[in-house]
Amino acid sequence: MEKDGKITNAPKLQILLQKNPLLFRLIGLSPFLALTHSLLLSLTMGILFLVIFCLTSSLVSATRYLIPPPAALASHVVITSTVVTVLDLSLQAWFPDLRTALGIYLPIMAANCLILDRTMVFASQNTVSQAFKDAVLHSLAVLVVLILLGSFRELISHGSLMKDLFLLTNSIPKDSGIHLIPGTHGFPLAKMPAGAFLSLALLIAAVRSYKKTP
Amino acid sequence: MKFSRISLVLSLFLVLFTATVITALFTELTREPINQVAIRKQEKLIRSLISEPYDNDLVSDKIMVTALGDLGTGDPVPIYRARKNGHPVGFVILPVAPNGYNGPIRLAVGLDAGGRILVVRVIEDRETPGFGDKIHRQKSDWINQFTGKSLTELTAGGAVDQISGASISSNAVIKAVTRVLEYYQREKEQLWKKMEK
Numbered sequence: 200m201e202k203d204g205k206i207t208n209a210p211k212l213q214i215l216l217q218k219n220p221l222l223f224r225l226i227g228l229s230p231f232l233a234l235t236h237s238l239l240l241s242l243t244m245g246i247l248f249l250v251i252f253c254l255t256s257s258l259v260s261a262t263r264y265l266i267p268p269p270a271a272l273a274s275h276v277v278i279t280s281t282v283v284t285v286l287d288l289s290l291q292a293w294f295p296d297l298r299t300a301l302g303i304y305l306p307i308m309a310a311n312c313l314i315l316d317r318t319m320v321f322a323s324q325n326t327v328s329q330a331f332k333d334a335v336l337h338s339l340a341v342l343v344v345l346i347l348l349g350s351f352r353e354l355i356s357h358g359s360l361m362k363d364l365f366l367l368t369n370s371i372p373k374d375s376g377i378h379l380i381p382g383t384h385g386f387p388l389a390k391m392p393a394g395a396f397l398s399l400a401l402l403i404a405a406v407r408s409y410k411k412t413p
Numbered sequence: 414m415k416f417s418r419i420s421l422v423l424s425l426f427l428v429l430f431t432a433t434v435i436t437a438l439f440t441e442l443t444r445e446p447i448n449q450v451a452i453r454k455q456e457k458l459i460r461s462l463i464s465e466p467y468d469n470d471l472v473s474d475k476i477m478v479t480a481l482g483d484l485g486t487g488d489p490v491p492i493y494r495a496r497k498n499g500h501p502v503g504f505v506i507l508p509v510a511p512n513g514y515n516g517p518i519r520l521a522v523g524l525d526a527g528g529r530i531l532v533v534r535v536i537e538d539r540e541t542p543g544f545g546d547k548i549h550r551q552k553s554d555w556i557n558q559f560t561g562k563s564l565t566e567l568t569a570g571g572a573v574d575q576i577s578g579a580s581i582s583s584n585a586v587i588k589a590v591t592r593v594l595e596y597y598q599r600e601k602e603q604l605w606k607k608m609e610k
Contacts, residue, residue, distance in 0.1 A: 266424050274428040281432040285439045292446035295454075 220313050220337055221344040222403050227313030230304035231345055232395040236356065239363050240300060241349025245342035247286060247305065252314055252334040254282045256322040260330035263323045275318045280309035296366040313337070348398050354379065355389035455536075459493050462523030462532045463503040467495035471505070476607050483596035485509035485517070485589055492604060501526040501605050504597065507536065510589035514581045515539040518548070522593050528601070533559040533590055538582075545582035555583065564594040 220226060231248075234240040258278050266274050287305055290298040298305070308314070317337060322330035350360055358380030365371045388394045456472045463471060474496070477489040484490045486509040495503040503525050510518040518538040523531035533556050540546050547553040558573045566572040568591060576583040597604070 262428070266428065267421055270421050270425045270428075273425060277428050277432045281435055284436050288439050288443040288447070292443040292450070295447075295450040 219340045219344060219406075221341055221399075222406055224313075226316065227311045228399075230307050230311065231341065232348075232399060233304050233392070234301065235345060235348040235395055235398070236352050236390040237361075237363050238346070238349040238353045239361050239366065241345040242342075243297060243301065244304070245338070245345040248308065248341055249335070249338035251279070251282050251286065251308055252317070252338045253331055255279045255314055255318060256330040256334035257327050258282070259318040259322040260325060260327045266323075271319060271323055272315075275315060275323070276310065279311075279314055279318070283309040294367065296369075300363070300366050313341075344402065347402060348395070351398050351402075352389045352394060356385045356387055356394070357390070358385050458521060458534065458536070459505050462505045462521055462534065463495045464523075464531050465495070465497075465502050465525055467497050467502045469494075469496045471495045476604070478604070478607075480596060480600075483508075483592050485511040485592070494605065503531060504604070506593055506597075508589050508593050510585040512581070512588075513538060513540055513585045514545050514579070515541065518582070518585055518589070520586065520589055522590055524594070524597060527563075528594060528597050529561060529563045530559045530590065530594070533586070535586075540579070540582045545579045547576050547579055548582055548586055556586070559590060564591070564598055567591045567594060 218224070221228065221231060231241075231244060234244045255275075255278055259275055262274075262278075283306060287298070290301070290305070317333065321333050325333070353360055353362065358378060360377045360379060362374075362376040362378075364375045365373050389398065460471055471493050474494045476492050476494070478484070478492055479487065479489045481487045484506070490509075491507055493505040494501065495505075503523060505521060505523050507519065507521050510520060516539050518540065519536040521532075521534045521536050523533075525531055534550065535548050535556065538545070538548070540548060547555055550556055553576075555574075555576055562572050567587070573587050574583075575587075
């Protein structure tokens with residue numbers, strides 16, 4: 200784990216570009232990559248991650264004087280999984296179709312190492328507002344990457360954006376969403392797991408080459 | 414810094430206790446909506462199993478029967494009856510295949526009034542992903558082979574193939590469906606007459 204307690208002093212753009220947890224540290228990838236085959240699911244995952252991360256970080260920071268360091272890891276996992284369970288139950292009750300589409304990747308967030316890393320390294324040593332700000336910045340960085348990957352993969356594999364909007368409520372017809380390239384069957388590689396890694400690699404390459412040329 | 418064992422245990426207990434209380438609260442809060450979702454899903458599935466036209470409310474024309482040897486479970490099993498102008502059209506029954514690879518497989522079988530299979534679907538199972546889960550319509554076309562088969566065709570053998578690599582799962586489903594057909598053949602008079610108490 201990295202040893203920096205000063206990341207709040209870094210400019211916001213730095214977390215987005217040079218320290219983006221998905222593009223440079225490459226940790227906690229699986230739930231994000233697995234769901235980026237559609238823009239709607241990417242967005243959902245990004246927003247859920249934001250909620251989970253902010254709640255967990257604030258709670259960990261608020262209880263930091265209560266929990267001695269040897270018990271930190273255990274209690275952070277418990278706090279994260281409680282937050283995830285609460286969200287999971289709410290989705291099951293009020294957005295059942297969306298919850299089914301998320302599959303195992305929502306519960307798996309309870310053990311996401313990106314969240315654990317930030318709670319252990321940062322939130323447990325800083326004030327609630329600092330921890331909250333840090334969580335917001337990191338999840339926004341993740342959200343941007345998810346939106347980029349989601350639109351790229353859905354566009355390549357289906358020629359559409361937000362095609363599964365009907366998962367939200369029953370009142371939306373099945374073929375809604377924007378069909379940018381009508382009448383195409385698309386390129387299926389983009390929606391397969393290999394396509395997730397390839398798309399991420401392309402994005403990383405693009406961002407790194409942009410960084411090199413000033 | 415040193416921490417006494419007591420403070421360690423106390424803090425962990427506190428965290429776990431609060432987490433348990435919150436989780437329990439939310440489970441209670443969402444129990445009713447989640448049940449409603451499950452009921453709606455099951456009703457939708459039951460309606461999709463009868464492909465013949467019918468004019469009664471299929472989901473409310475329901476009886477509960479208990480037949481351990483025939484339906485694979487000692488619990489009461491719901492049976493839904495479809496009618497047109499009061500005449501029997503079709504029949505949905507939710508049997509259990511008790512001998513799946515990883516435990517019981519819950520099925521839904523739609524029959525027409527003559528005892529021919531309309532549709533078979535898997536409601537719930539724990540079969541091995543990649544092997545036994547081929548009994549799902551989403552994974553392979555296997556389960557559609559039942560459509561249109563009658564009891565004589567099924568008992569003669571060869572009407573529905575086994576799945577290679579998943580012979581236990583597929584045989585469990587074939588046997589359960591065959592037992593349902595036998596049960597229907599034997600009991601159909603009573604099943605159509607029986608009224609919900």
